[in-house]
Amino acid sequence: MDPLRKHFDPDTSIPIELVLHSTKNLQSELPDHLHDWHEIIYVHSGTGSFFINHSFYEMQAGDLYLIPGNTIHRTLPHSEEPITSSAMFFSGQYIQSTSIGKDAYSFLRCFDLAKSERHYRIELLAAERVRIESLIDEMNEEVRMRQPGCKQAVLLLLQTVLLHTNRKMSTGEPKQQHGSNHPQWLQSALEFIDARLVENISLSMLASRAAVSTSYFSRMFKQLTGINVTDYIIAKRIMHAKELIGSTDHTIAEIANQCGFESLPHFYRMFKKLSGTTPAHYKRVDDRHL
Known part of the structure; x- marks a missing residue:
């Protein structure tokens, strides 16, 4: 038995890990992931199949995926169009505990909705794609420059991503069905x-x-x-x-x-x-x- 667990250091001062603008192929992608941290994946380009918990998706540019902690998931990039994506891993307890008024607003509401509705994909509109790509680029720049306060800046940018995602999921837009080409x-x-x-x-x-x-x-x-x-x-x-x-x-x-x-x-x-x-x-x- 070997479902590959992704390891994180729970004792870091800010428990967030970023893998930005990474291109996946059949050789580099892990067969499956199982970890306690929450994960957001944004697809910049390419195509592939994505299995999350009990749902199948065909990945495409502009997709945003919400993966609650403790969820089996696995990507299978297509050989001719490898996926380029950005992944944001983080401790749910930390993200929520650093909010203003701990019980006043849940940054994790989008994950709760994804889990309860068994639907983990959000298809972003053109303007929404520009906004999240800008936030990802800012995160990337903060990590690259490593100026004083860069970890706090990354945290604030991630919370901004979650804020916009929560608002997007609250609009009640219809969700497209998943898994139509799987048995x-x-x-x-x-x-x-x-x-x-x-x-x-x-x-x-x-x-x-x-x-x-x-x-x-x-x-x-x-x-x-x-x-x-x-x-x-x-x-x-x-x-x-x-x-x-x-x-x-x-x-x-x-x-x-x-x-x-x-x-x-x-x-x-x-x-x-x-x-x-x-x-x-x-x-x-x-x-x-x-």
Whole structure:
């Protein structure tokens, strides 16, 4: 099992990481990402496929993607038109805690909406593209020049991106459907897994529901999501466990059981493998951020 986790340093003075104007190709792109920080991706040019949680998109210039923390995602750039994009990674707790009037305004509202609506793409108008590209260029210049206060400047620019994104999502513009060129049986399988994480889900069960062979199901699942079926199910269970750790007072044993792990040692091993830490330590860190 090896869903590649992107590592961040949680102890940096300003927990933000920028990867600006980066060109992706099939050789350089990670098969999939799973990390606790929030992520914004803006597509400058190129085309490709993007899998986020349980949704598929065809990427194009002007797209803005919102990826909440603790979400499986994977890009597959097209070989003839590689994606050039800018990615902004950041700690959600830090972004929110530095706002004026902590409870008065949520910079993370756009991520909450994306998650609740299961729609992670925003298609920007021409003027909106100019504005966000200008903000990205300003971030890039701050990082390049490294003048006094550059980290604070990057933080303010990122909060400005989030402010405009929140306003864009509040307009009620219709959202285009995703995944039209991906098999419906795969979309159905992803939704089935999400709804039955606590149950015993097997490859043969999923293939039978999709009316395809187990070998075909397994091959196509890995090709389109970047992760095999068993590893995907375990990753989703660990993601759910993290949500329960942060939102309930249940014991670690209770959470393991609620997420479909029959063995507590197995839960600890998988949690450590995917998160880089133990459930108990993850809970202590989460409690400090409350």
